[in-house]
Amino acid sequence: MPEMPEMETYRQQLIPRIVGRPLTQVEVTREHSINVPVSEFIKRVSGKRITDIRRRGKHLLFLLDSKDILLLHLMLGGSLFWGRDEDKPKRTVQVRLSFGEEHLHFIGLRLGYLHLVSAAEAKERLDKLGPEALEFTAASGGATAGANNGAGSGETAKPGLTEAEFNRLVAEKRGKLKVALTDQSFLAGIGNCYSDEICFAARILPVRTLQSLQAAEKASLYRSISAVLGEGVRAGGYMEMPLYVGDQLTGGFNALCRVYDRAYEPCLRCGAPLVRRDIGSRKSFCCESCQS
Missing domain, CATH: 3.20.190.10 (MutM-like, N-terminal)
Structure with missing residues (x-):
C-alpha cells in the first residue's frame, strides 16, 4: 500500500x-x-x-x-x-x-x-486525520518535503508536532506501537512498511505498548519518525513501479528497507535473523535481538 x-x-x-x-x-x-x-x-x-x-x-x-x-x-x-x-x-x-x-x-x-x-x-x-507525520522532519531539522500539504481554499494541514506535543499524544493513546503508528487518526501517513522501519530505527519492538515506553524511547521514536520518513521521500518511496518511462527515483527506498518483508534474513545491525510477528491484522517485521 x-x-x-x-x-x-x-x-x-x-x-x-x-x-x-x-x-x-x-x-x-x-x-x-x-x-x-x-x-x-x-x-x-x-x-x-x-x-x-x-x-x-x-x-x-x-x-x-x-x-x-x-x-x-x-x-x-x-x-x-x-x-x-x-x-x-x-x-x-x-x-x-x-x-x-x-x-x-x-x-x-x-x-x-x-x-x-x-x-x-x-x-x-x-480533518479526521491526525497530525502530518512528515512534518516531524521540519520540527526536528530534517528534510522538509511536505510543505505543500492541505486541501486548498481555506484548508491547511495540521501543523507538525514538537517533541513535547508528540509526548502528550503518546500519553493519551493506548495500545501497541505498531497499531498506533498506522492509525491515521493518530498520525497521518504511516503504514505497514514505515512503521516497522521506524521501530527498527528506534530500537523498539513494534509489539510494545505505548504505555511501556520510557522517556528516552519516546525521544528515539520521535527522531526515528523524522529520519525514516525523510529518507523514504528522498529515496522515492518503496513502490517499485516507475511513474513514467525513465523514472530513476520511484522505488529507491525498497533496497534500503532494513526489516520490512525481510523475515529470516540477517539483521543489518546485529546479524540475528529477522522475524515476522503479526500484530492484530497487520504483518510486522523486526529484530528481536537488537530491538527491545
Missing part, C-alpha cells in the same frame, strides 16, 4: 508535468472508483486545469481551476502511471486523465478512489 513517502514522491514528480495544462479528455472505466455519475464527473473535469497538487497523509489532492478537487487515495494495490498508452503497465486502468497525447493513468483502484469534491468536503474528510 502506498504510504506518505510514495504519495509525496508522486506529488513532487507530477507537479512539473501536469500543473497548468488543460485536461483534454477524461475516461472512467469503473464507476465505483469515483463518487458521482460518470457523465457528471467527465463534464466537471474535462477542459479544466490542475492548478496545484497537494498531499495530506496518504491522500493526494488535485486542485482544479474550477475550485473542485480530485481527492485520491490509492489504498491497497493502487498506483499511478504518467505517459502514453503504449508505455503503461499491463494493468487495468480505472480512470484516465489526458493532457494531449500524454495521460495520467489511475491503476488498481479496486479499493482506492478518485473522488470529485469541493474544498469544504475535502476539509471535512481530512
Whole structure:
C-alpha cells in the first residue's frame, strides 16, 4: 500500500508535468472508483486545469481551476502511471486523465478512489486525520518535503508536532506501537512498511505498548519518525513501479528497507535473523535481538 513517502514522491514528480495544462479528455472505466455519475464527473473535469497538487497523509489532492478537487487515495494495490498508452503497465486502468497525447493513468483502484469534491468536503474528510507525520522532519531539522500539504481554499494541514506535543499524544493513546503508528487518526501517513522501519530505527519492538515506553524511547521514536520518513521521500518511496518511462527515483527506498518483508534474513545491525510477528491484522517485521 502506498504510504506518505510514495504519495509525496508522486506529488513532487507530477507537479512539473501536469500543473497548468488543460485536461483534454477524461475516461472512467469503473464507476465505483469515483463518487458521482460518470457523465457528471467527465463534464466537471474535462477542459479544466490542475492548478496545484497537494498531499495530506496518504491522500493526494488535485486542485482544479474550477475550485473542485480530485481527492485520491490509492489504498491497497493502487498506483499511478504518467505517459502514453503504449508505455503503461499491463494493468487495468480505472480512470484516465489526458493532457494531449500524454495521460495520467489511475491503476488498481479496486479499493482506492478518485473522488470529485469541493474544498469544504475535502476539509471535512481530512480533518479526521491526525497530525502530518512528515512534518516531524521540519520540527526536528530534517528534510522538509511536505510543505505543500492541505486541501486548498481555506484548508491547511495540521501543523507538525514538537517533541513535547508528540509526548502528550503518546500519553493519551493506548495500545501497541505498531497499531498506533498506522492509525491515521493518530498520525497521518504511516503504514505497514514505515512503521516497522521506524521501530527498527528506534530500537523498539513494534509489539510494545505505548504505555511501556520510557522517556528516552519516546525521544528515539520521535527522531526515528523524522529520519525514516525523510529518507523514504528522498529515496522515492518503496513502490517499485516507475511513474513514467525513465523514472530513476520511484522505488529507491525498497533496497534500503532494513526489516520490512525481510523475515529470516540477517539483521543489518546485529546479524540475528529477522522475524515476522503479526500484530492484530497487520504483518510486522523486526529484530528481536537488537530491538527491545
